Amino acid sequence: GAPAAGAYLEGLNPEQRDAVVSVEGPLLVLAGAGTGKTRVLTCRLAHILNNGMAYPSQILSVTFTNKAAREMRHRVSELLGQTTEGLPWLGTFHSIAAKILRIHAELVGLKSNFTILDTDDQIRLLKQIIKAENIDDKKWTARYMASLIDAWKNKGLTPGKCDPSEKYKFAEGKGLIIYKTYQDRLKVLNAADFGDLLLHNLTIFQNNPDVLARYHAKFRYILVDEYQDTNVCQYLWLRLLAQGSNNVCVVGDDDQSIYGWRGAEVDNILRFESDFPGAKVIRLERNYRSTEHILAAASGLISSNKDRLGKTLWTEDDGGHKVSVTGVWDAPAEARIISTDIENWYSKGRKYSDVAILVRASRQMRSFEERFIQIGLPYKVIGGPRFFERQEIRDAHAYMRLLVNDTDDLAFERVVNTPKRGIGATSIQKLQRAARSMGVSLETATRELTKTDEIRGKARSSLRAFCLDLDRWRAMQGTMRHTNLAEQILDESGYTQMWRDNKDAKSAGRLENLKELIQAMNEFDTLPAYLEHISLVMDVDKSNGVEEDQVSLMTLHSAKGLEFPLVFLPGWEEGMFPSQKSMDESGMAGLEEERRLAYVGITRAREQAKIYFAANRQVYGSWQSSLPSRFIDELPPAHVEAASESGLHDSGAVAERVASSFARSFEENKSGPVSPGWQRFQQNKTKSFGRAPKDIEGHAVRRPAKGKSSNYNKGDRVFHQKFGYGLVTETDGTKLTVAFEKAGEKKVLDGFVERA
Numbered sequence: 001g002a003p004a005a006g007a008y009l010e011g012l013n014p015e016q017r018d019a020v021v022s023v024e025g026p027l028l029v030l031a032g033a034g035t036g037k038t039r040v041l042t043c044r045l046a047h048i049l050n051n052g053m054a055y056p057s058q059i060l061s062v063t064f065t066n067k068a069a070r071e072m073r074h075r076v077s078e079l080l081g082q083t084t085e086g087l088p089w090l091g092t093f094h095s096i097a098a099k100i101l102r103i104h105a106e107l108v109g110l111k112s113n114f115t116i117l118d119t120d121d122q123i124r125l126l127k128q129i130i131k132a133e134n135i136d137d138k139k140w141t142a143r144y145m146a147s148l149i150d151a152w153k154n155k156g157l158t159p160g161k162c163d164p165s166e167k168y169k170f171a172e173g174k175g176l177i178i179y180k181t182y183q184d185r186l187k188v189l190n191a192a193d194f195g196d197l198l199l200h201n202l203t204i205f206q207n208n209p210d211v212l213a214r215y216h217a218k219f220r221y222i223l224v225d226e227y228q229d230t231n232v233c234q235y236l237w238l239r240l241l242a243q244g245s246n247n248v249c250v251v252g253d254d255d256q257s258i259y260g261w262r263g264a265e266v267d268n269i270l271r272f273e274s275d276f277p278g279a280k281v282i283r284l285e286r287n288y289r290s291t292e293h294i295l296a297a298a299s300g301l302i303s304s305n306k307d308r309l310g311k312t313l314w315t316e317d318d319g320g321h322k323v324s325v326t327g328v329w330d331a332p333a334e335a336r337i338i339s340t341d342i343e344n345w346y347s348k349g350r351k352y353s354d355v356a357i358l359v360r361a362s363r364q365m366r367s368f369e370e371r372f373i374q375i376g377l378p379y380k381v382i383g384g385p386r387f388f389e390r391q392e393i394r395d396a397h398a399y400m401r402l403l404v405n406d407t408d409d410l411a412f413e414r415v416v417n418t419p420k421r422g423i424g425a426t427s428i429q430k431l432q433r434a435a436r437s438m439g440v441s442l443e444t445a446t447r448e449l450t451k452t453d454e455i456r457g458k459a460r461s462s463l464r465a466f467c468l469d470l471d472r473w474r475a476m477q478g479t480m481r482h483t484n485l486a487e488q489i490l491d492e493s494g495y496t497q498m499w500r501d502n503k504d505a506k507s508a509g510r511l512e513n514l515k516e517l518i519q520a521m522n523e524f525d526t527l528p529a530y531l532e533h534i535s536l537v538m539d540v541d542k543s544n545g546v547e548e549d550q551v552s553l554m555t556l557h558s559a560k561g562l563e564f565p566l567v568f569l570p571g572w573e574e575g576m577f578p579s580q581k582s583m584d585e586s587g588m589a590g591l592e593e594e595r596r597l598a599y600v601g602i603t604r605a606r607e608q609a610k611i612y613f614a615a616n617r618q619v620y621g622s623w624q625s626s627l628p629s630r631f632i633d634e635l636p637p638a639h640v641e642a643a644s645e646s647g648l649h650d651s652g653a654v655a656e657r658v659a660s661s662f663a664r665s666f667e668e669n670k671s672g673p674v675s676p677g678w679q680r681f682q683q684n685k686t687k688s689f690g691r692a693p694k695d696i697e698g699h700a701v702r703r704p705a706k707g708k709s710s711n712y713n714k715g716d717r718v719f720h721q722k723f724g725y726g727l728v729t730e731t732d733g734t735k736l737t738v739a740f741e742k743a744g745e746k747k748v749l750d751g752f753v754e755r756a
């Protein structure tokens with residue numbers, strides 16, 4: 001039966017209840033993990049609806065992921081005992097901004113059917129612009145320019161607002177010109193990138209007070225989860241909208257700010273009281289999620305951070321399991337041990353879906369996936385390298401994008417000669433030149449040019465045929481279901497045949513993926529609705545939202561806000577976690593952000609948190625010996641136990657216990673290769689772990705194994721993060737000489753390249 005009105009208030013503690021019912025005026029709930037912040041937001045939403053203080057369409061609620069939005073929608077209807085198919089303004093910053101932008105697109109020179117570009121398209125477009133500007137594209141790569149532009153957008157800076165002084169003179173002084181040209185091109189393409197969604201909203205609100213006033217009148221209540229991870233642009237957007245009713249409630253935790261690398265500013269949360277005068281601040285201290293050991297371990301770890309507000313957390317759930325730390329031989333051993341643990345859990349009558357494996361880097365997932373497939377353990381990957389980023393899926397999407405938006409030149413470029421239709425690079429360049437000079441889309445230019453003799457022979461007939469195909473498919477749009485149309489397009493274009501003819505081992509998988517794509521489309525009523533969903537959804541998994549009993553595999557970043565009874569935390573090694581990159585790039589701030597990430601990881605666990613480190617890890621193709629993460633040392637010993645495959649070792653100091661467990665793990669893996677790192681570890685194992693060696697700036701030093709020969713040979717093609725692609729011309733131990741395509745000849749360590 002339906003719960004009594006107001007039943008959602010029952011069971012809340014006094015502070016939570018206060019936060020739920022204080023709906024007028026600005027409110028900040030600043031509290032640690034698992035204290036019920038998200039629950040407070042959900043109940044607040046239910047409270048507002050239940051008391052008729054606003055219609056569903058008058059509440060703006062921002063969550064961090066689409067999944068969180070779905071969950072909140074579901075919870076609210078549960079609390080109210082009725083379905084709330086309403087709540088049209090519950091979603092992520094991006095999805096809400098996209099919706100607003102579709103309504104007012106013309107105010108920023110777009111049409112409402114604009115395409116949302118992904119990174120791939122973005123890079124392609126930037127490449128063209130950098131070339132056209134005659135800039136050294138080795139030094140100023142498209143990827144680098146894309147990150148600069150993103151950073152500007154995250155700060156709310158349009159080209160017109162960027163400070164043209166020193167700071168923005170990137171790319172031979174042409175940084176701003178590139179940014180401006182890029183924005184102009186996007187307009188011509190009737191496209192927006194991710195950063196544009198909010199930025200265009202800002203422009204619209206700032207230049208059109210009447211439009212802003214409409215939203216002021218509309219949104220009577222504003223609610224924001226995970227406020228500590230908002231960037232400047234999101235913050236400005238919120239502040240503009242909140243000026244209307246002033247009823248803005250944000251919840252967050254400074255210790256869980258983990259998106260600094262993407263422009264998030266934890267200061268936003270610290271500044272809330274001064275931004276919204278008269279704001280009420282509520283702190284929650286009781287944690288309802290985790291056991292005492294888990295909470296104490298996480299709190300002890302985060303206390304090593306200097307830059308934090310500090311807060312008290314307690315739980316009534318005393319005792320429980322200590323956090324375990326296990327040393328293993330390598331990644332396959334890690335996957336094996338964890339999967340055995342999961343099977344044990346399951347055989348005790350618990351569910352697979354109780355379990356999450358949280359990794360620092362998505363490349364760690366592969367060994368788990370391989371193991372799970374091998375033993376048939378059901379799992380799903382959340383976030384990470386996604387289904388929708390695969391080549392065949394992108395190609396198929398490009399066909400569909402072009403269908404609904406004939407000015408989408410990037411889509412046109414992607415498919416015009418895929419499959420091969422005999423349209424070469426020269427023809428495409430001609431088309432591009434013509435499009436530029438006529439100021440029209442590539443498709444229009446193609447239609448014009450193929451009437452002339454500029455393009456001849458096979459290219460001309462193919463291009464004409466391609467345009468006729470497009471006409472025919474577009475005409476069919478209204479006459480059949482979009483999934484059937486999509487299948488027909490993939491067939492008639494020769495695209496599926498292309499993969500059938502391809503003898504590569506992966507082709508069969510690609511054809512399966514295309515089938516799965518049609519499946520995914522089937523959940524939507526129209527092609528535009530599907531495409532909109534795709535460009536926004538960050539956390540789609542292959543299960544298509546079907547609830548199944550599966551282990552979740554994801555990055556720590558995408559685990560934010562979630563909870564699981566059993567959490568595995570593999571890969572706690574120096575260089576892996578904390579990640580070398582974040583320490584190199586951001587020093588102490590980077591390290592503190594890594595530590596917050598570790599805090600997020602441990603606090604996802606309700607009953608058990610299990611940490612692992614491997615003595616050997618393959619980094620971009622070569623083996624490296626590794627040292628346990630400094631975070632392991634920072635865990636309070638009283639709440640930690642050392643374990644190995646053969647059981648627990650629960651006396652003495654943490655480091656010593658872990659070391660002895662590690663020794664056992666070695667005994668159990670004797671057959672494996674012996675690395676120098678392992679030998680060193682054996683010699684030192686009775687001492688404390690100590691820390692990884694550091695350079696003068698306090699960064700851990702990466703140590704390639706000495707005297708080892710490289711895994712690469714002369715002639716291998718490799719990829720290097722900084723220098724790009726190149727061929728190995730000489731090897732000397734683990735030192736490689738590589739002729740990079742763009743960066744020229746360089747000496748690099750083989751641990752820093754991967755096979756390409």
Ligand code: ATP
Binds near residue numbers: 034037289562
């Ligand atoms: P995070 O910082 O990780 O996002 P949070 O502060 O948002 O955590 P919630 O996810 O809202 O915390 O709550 C954590 C868990 O505690 C949930 O399972 C929630 O249902 C439960 N919980 C919260 N408040 C109460 C309460 N008053 N009584 C019982 N359980 C509660």
Ligand code: MG
Binds near residue numbers: 038039225561
């Ligand atoms: Mg939460």
